[in-house]
Amino acid sequence: MPIVLLAQPAELFQPGNRLKFGNYLFCSNDYLRAIDEFQNFLKYKKNDTVFFKIGLAYEKMRKYDIAQLYFASYPEKNAFYPEARLEFHKLFFLKKEFSALRENVARTGKNFEYYPEIKRLSYISYLFDDTDLPDSNNFKLWFNNSGQKKIIRYYRIKLNLPQKSLTVAGMLSAVIPGLGKIYAGETGDGITALIVNGLLGFLAYDNFRAGHKFRGWLFSGLTAFFYAGNIYGSVAAAQIYNNKIKTGYKQELEMFLERENYFLPDYKNLCK
Amino acid sequence: MKFKLLLILSFVYGNLIAQTDWERWDADNSVFQLKGIQERDYSLDKSNVGMMALTALRDLYWFAFSDLDGDNCPFHPTCSSFFVEAVKKTNLLQGLLMFADRFTRDTNFFKGFNHYEIDETGKFFDPVDNYTLTGTYIRKQSYHKRKYKLK
Amino acid sequence: MNKNLIIIIIISLTAFNLPAQTNLRWQAAYADSLFASAQYFDAITEYKRLLFFDKENKYSFSGNYKIGLSYKKGGKFDDAIKYFRLAEKNAKRDSGKLKAKFQIIRTNILRGTTEIALNHLRQLAKELNDSLSLKKIRYWKGWAFMFSDKWDSAKAEFTRINPNHELIKICDNVINQKYSVTFAKLFSYILPGAGQFYTGHYLSGLMSLGMNVLWGYFTVKAFIADRVFDGIVTGNLLWFRFYRGNFQNAEKFALQKNIEIANEALRKIQLEYKGEKP
Numbered sequence: 001m002p003i004v005l006l007a008q009p010a011e012l013f014q015p016g017n018r019l020k021f022g023n024y025l026f027c028s029n030d031y032l033r034a035i036d037e038f039q040n041f042l043k044y045k046k047n048d049t050v051f052f053k054i055g056l057a058y059e060k061m062r063k064y065d066i067a068q069l070y071f072a073s074y075p076e077k078n079a080f081y082p083e084a085r086l087e088f089h090k091l092f093f094l095k096k097e098f099s100a101l102r103e104n105v106a107r108t109g110k111n112f113e114y115y116p117e118i119k120r121l122s123y124i125s126y127l128f129d130d131t132d133l134p135d136s137n138n139f140k141l142w143f144n145n146s147g148q149k150k151i152i153r154y155y156r157i158k159l160n161l162p163q164k165s166l167t168v169a170g171m172l173s174a175v176i177p178g179l180g181k182i183y184a185g186e187t188g189d190g191i192t193a194l195i196v197n198g199l200l201g202f203l204a205y206d207n208f209r210a211g212h213k214f215r216g217w218l219f220s221g222l223t224a225f226f227y228a229g230n231i232y233g234s235v236a237a238a239q240i241y242n243n244k245i246k247t248g249y250k251q252e253l254e255m256f257l258e259r260e261n262y263f264l265p266d267y268k269n270l271c272k
Numbered sequence: 273m274k275f276k277l278l279l280i281l282s283f284v285y286g287n288l289i290a291q292t293d294w295e296r297w298d299a300d301n302s303v304f305q306l307k308g309i310q311e312r313d314y315s316l317d318k319s320n321v322g323m324m325a326l327t328a329l330r331d332l333y334w335f336a337f338s339d340l341d342g343d344n345c346p347f348h349p350t351c352s353s354f355f356v357e358a359v360k361k362t363n364l365l366q367g368l369l370m371f372a373d374r375f376t377r378d379t380n381f382f383k384g385f386n387h388y389e390i391d392e393t394g395k396f397f398d399p400v401d402n403y404t405l406t407g408t409y410i411r412k413q414s415y416h417k418r419k420y421k422l423k
Numbered sequence: 424m425n426k427n428l429i430i431i432i433i434i435s436l437t438a439f440n441l442p443a444q445t446n447l448r449w450q451a452a453y454a455d456s457l458f459a460s461a462q463y464f465d466a467i468t469e470y471k472r473l474l475f476f477d478k479e480n481k482y483s484f485s486g487n488y489k490i491g492l493s494y495k496k497g498g499k500f501d502d503a504i505k506y507f508r509l510a511e512k513n514a515k516r517d518s519g520k521l522k523a524k525f526q527i528i529r530t531n532i533l534r535g536t537t538e539i540a541l542n543h544l545r546q547l548a549k550e551l552n553d554s555l556s557l558k559k560i561r562y563w564k565g566w567a568f569m570f571s572d573k574w575d576s577a578k579a580e581f582t583r584i585n586p587n588h589e590l591i592k593i594c595d596n597v598i599n600q601k602y603s604v605t606f607a608k609l610f611s612y613i614l615p616g617a618g619q620f621y622t623g624h625y626l627s628g629l630m631s632l633g634m635n636v637l638w639g640y641f642t643v644k645a646f647i648a649d650r651v652f653d654g655i656v657t658g659n660l661l662w663f664r665f666y667r668g669n670f671q672n673a674e675k676f677a678l679q680k681n682i683e684i685a686n687e688a689l690r691k692i693q694l695e696y697k698g699e700k701p
Contacts, residue, residue, distance in 0.1 A: 010453075011446045012476055021475050032294050033468050061294045185387075192380040229372020236373065236403045243402070243409035244387070292494075292502050299461050300498025304533075304689040306572055308682045309675060339627065340634055342668030 015044040022050075027271035031057035048080045053270065055087060064095045082113040083267075089118045090262060098125040116142055120263050124151070127158050127253060147263055154253055161245055169238035173231045180234025184241045193230040200226060312339070323360060330356050348395035351378060357400045370403050447477055454489065463493040483513035488523060495526070500534035521556075528563050529701035537571040558584050565590065566701055569692075572685050574598050589698065597688045604677040611673035615666060618673025622680050631669040638662035 011017065022037030035057050038050045055070030068091040074084035085108075092101035105122040108115065120142045126133050136155055140148050164184050173180030177197035181190035204219035257263075314331050317323040330352050338352065345351060354374050359367030377383060377398075388396035389412040397412040454469035467490050474486040491506035504527055511523035524547065531540035541564065548560050561580045568577035569590075578594035602622055611618030615635035619628030638661040645654035693700065 010449055012450055012472060017476070021472050024475050025471070030293055030471070032296070033471070036468070188380045188382040188385055189377050193376050196376050196379060225368070226372050226376060229369045230376060232366075232369035233373025233376065233403075236370075236405060239405060239407065240402055240409065243407070247409055247411065292499050293464070293467070296464050297497050297499070299463055299496050302498065304570070304693050305686050306570070306682055306689070307535075308686070309679050336630070340631055340668050340672070341664045342671040344664070 013040075015041050019047075019050065023053075023271075026053055026057060029060070031061045048078060049270075052080050052084065055084070056267070056270075059087065059091065059094070062094075064091050067091055068095075085112065086114040086117055086264065089121060090264065093121050093125060093262070096128065098129050101125050117264050124257065124262070127154055128250060133159060143263070147260070150256070150260070154256070157249060161249060163242045163245070164238040166235045166238045169234040170231050173234035177227055177230050178234075180231065181237050184234060184237035186237050189233075189237070193226075193233070196226055197223060197230065317356070317360065319360075322364070323356075326356055326359060345378075346383065346396055347374075347378065347398045348391050348393065349398075349400070351375060354398070354400055358403070361400055362404055366404075370400070373403070374398070444481070447473060447482065450476070451482060451485070454486075458489060458493060461496070463496045467493045480513070484510050484515065484519050484523075487513060488519075488526070491523070491526060491530075495530050495533070500530050503530045504534075521551075525559065525563065528567075532563065532567050532570050532701040535570065537567040540567040562699070563701070569594070569689070570701075572682070574601075574685070574688075589696065590692070593688050593692060593696075597684055600684045601681050602677040604674055604681070607673040607677035608670050611670040615669040618670065619676055622673070622676040624672075624676050627672060627676070631665065631672065634665040635662065635669060638665055 012021075018037045018041045022034045022041060025031075025034035025037060035054050038054050038057075041047070042050055051070070055067050058064075058067035058070060068088060071084040071088040071091065074081045078084070089101060089104060089108075092098070092104060102122045102125060105118045108118060112118070123134065123139050123142060133155065136152060139151055139155055143151055169180035169184050171180070172183050173193070176194065178190035178193035181187075181193055183190075200219055200223040204216055204223055207213075207219060208216035312334060314334065315327075316331070317327045333352055338350075347354070349357060351371070351374055355367060355371040358370040361367075362370070377386075380386070383396065386396075388398055391397040391412055399410045401408040401410050450469065450473045454466050454473055457463075457466035457469055470486045470490045470493070473482050477483065477486070487506045488510035491503045491510060494500070494503035494506060507523045507526045507530065511520050511527070514520040514523060524543065528540045528543045528547075531537065531543070544560050544564050544567065548557065551557065551560070561584050565577045565580035565584075568574070568580060574594045574597045578591055578598065581588040581590045581594065607618035607621050609618075610621055611631075614632075616628035616630075616632035619625070619631060638657060642654050642658040642662045645651075645657055
């Protein structure tokens with residue numbers, strides 16, 4: 001494009017100035033524009049910090065896959081290799097690919113500079129999963145004192161997260177319509193279900209008794225329909241109850257981790 | 273509690289501002305318009321014969337009854353839309369069971385005390401996906417998005 | 424002619440003929456050229472670059488102002504207002520401050536937060552008293568009223584500027600075309616379906632009338648035959664339900680029609696009106 005060609009000779013577009021401007025954009029969260037400046041700068045000069053910042057910018061914009069590609073591309077000899085590797089692992093965490101994170105951590109040697117950090121991440125990841133929690137001593141091992149207290153608190157909550165059994169909810173409603181709903185915490189819906197089923201059942205019985213066969217069968221059918229629907233609904237209600245609690249827990253945990261920066265070192269010196 | 277809510281809101285707000293330029297955008301050529309009342313989508317689902325028949329039945333119900341007897345449904349989506357969507361997302365049998373359950377919940381006089389979230393129009397937010405037993409759980413969060421103070 | 428070519432000529436002129444502050448002038452012209460060719464996202468980048476390298480804050484008003492305009496053009500009204508505020512803060516002259524303030528007002532009108540726009544305008548009316556400013560305030564008040572669907576108030580503002588103002592005709596049109604919501608509802612109270620007929624929804628009106636006659640008939644019949652329970656049930660669950668639905672619909676249709684009328688007028692203004700728009 002002619003405009004861009006004309007723009008190039010200007011002093012403000014010289015690599016050094018591009019870098020300065022890019023850094024300013026990066027530090028004011030204007031990541032997409034920052035990446036553009038950085039990439040233009042890198043055309044003229046190789047720079048590991050800048051390359052690293054591009055990865056971070058993608059990470060901040062939640063473009064996790066691209067960011068991970070950037071961090072995966074660091075050769076072992078590079079000065080930024082440990083940090084890039086750390087971010088590479090963190091990205092599995094951010095992408096919520098917890099088992100992939102744990103596999104990668106298990107493959108990493110203990111002499112890796114940020115081994116405690118990624119080990120912490122892999123333990124925290126258990127708090128998000130539905131898999132069994134590892135022993136709490138493992139958690140204690142990798143966190144410092146203040147971190148230990150906080151994370152163990154979440155560990156305990158997760159361990160005792162109130163959950164309702166879907167089977168029990170369904171069975172209860174099969175025995176007495178609505179009971180499963182009450183068990184799942186929906187008392188009003190449970191009582192309603194009992195009344196609806198009772199009323200329809202009574203109408204079926206009453207009509208048969210009075211010799212109204214058609215109406216008798218009609219109400220029997222409706223009773224069966226709502227009876228089955230209520231069993232299904234009780235199972236669903238128990239699942240919703242569980243999901244609601246799990247989601248609330250995860251949200252709180254996520255906010256906590258964000259505040260603690262995932263127990264990782266942050267790169268404050270990049271924006272001083 | 274209030275503080276926590278404030279924290280969540282400020283978090284949402286901060287993110288909104290920052291995200292504007294995280295994707296490239298073009299000039300906005302939209303026309304000046306006031307917000308109208310949302311109308312029902314009467315269109316048929318032509319994915320298969322069953323869904324077509326079902327949506328036709330729904331349209332008939334809307335035309336003959338639902339559109340004439342006022343705004344009675346406290347839920348979003350309404351019971352008829354819930355049923356159609358449930359059948360589409362699962363199958364006829366499961367859809368019927370989900371509908372029976374929804375209908376019972378609708379007759380509950382005290383559903384205001386239930387734990388439904390409230391959507392923008394003041395209806396109980398009750399999405400089909402939460403009842404398909406696939407473990408999906410959708411929350412109405414967009415409702416809070418615009419609650420921050422404008423200047 | 425090619426738009427880009429004109430831009431290049433402008434840039435070349437500014438870039439090569441001015442010795443002092445050349446870089447910044449050049450940059451400003453470059454950003455302006457992007458703005459002029461509707462590349463607003465890139466224009467913002469270049470204005471930001473201009474502001475970043477402008478150590479003497481020579482462009483801190485115009486740069487922020489233009490960023491605000493770019494966001495506004497992109498429909499990013501929250502961001503636009505943020506930058507207009509910065510421009511207002513950085514303006515060296517009162518005229519600049521006022522310019523930014525009016526932009527904040529106009530962006531609020533576009534955003535649909537007309538109450539905020541009106542509050543700003545009322546505040547401005549207290550501060551300024553020259554006739555030109557007052558005219559401007561009234562003008563944007565009129566727009567804010569149009570965007571909040573208050574066409575009477577809009578007309579009043581435009582009339583105070585000039586009794587022959589072009590926009591008065593459009594306001595009048597809307598006012599005349601609009602349906603009375605109260606009348607539609609009242610009409611349907613008296614005769615089910617009548618309000619629907621008034622707003623042009625004939626089929627719905629007929630259906631409503633039919634439903635009310637049908638269930639009304641059954642209710643009355645039940646009471647005449649001394650089947651009181653049946654009468655109460657039919658009356659309550661069916662007749663009353665459809666009767667209420669009937670006047671709710673009349674009201675809804677009238678509101679809907681009125682919004683359509685207002686939107687038609689707004690569309691017309693946007694396409695045909697040559698004066699200043701928010």
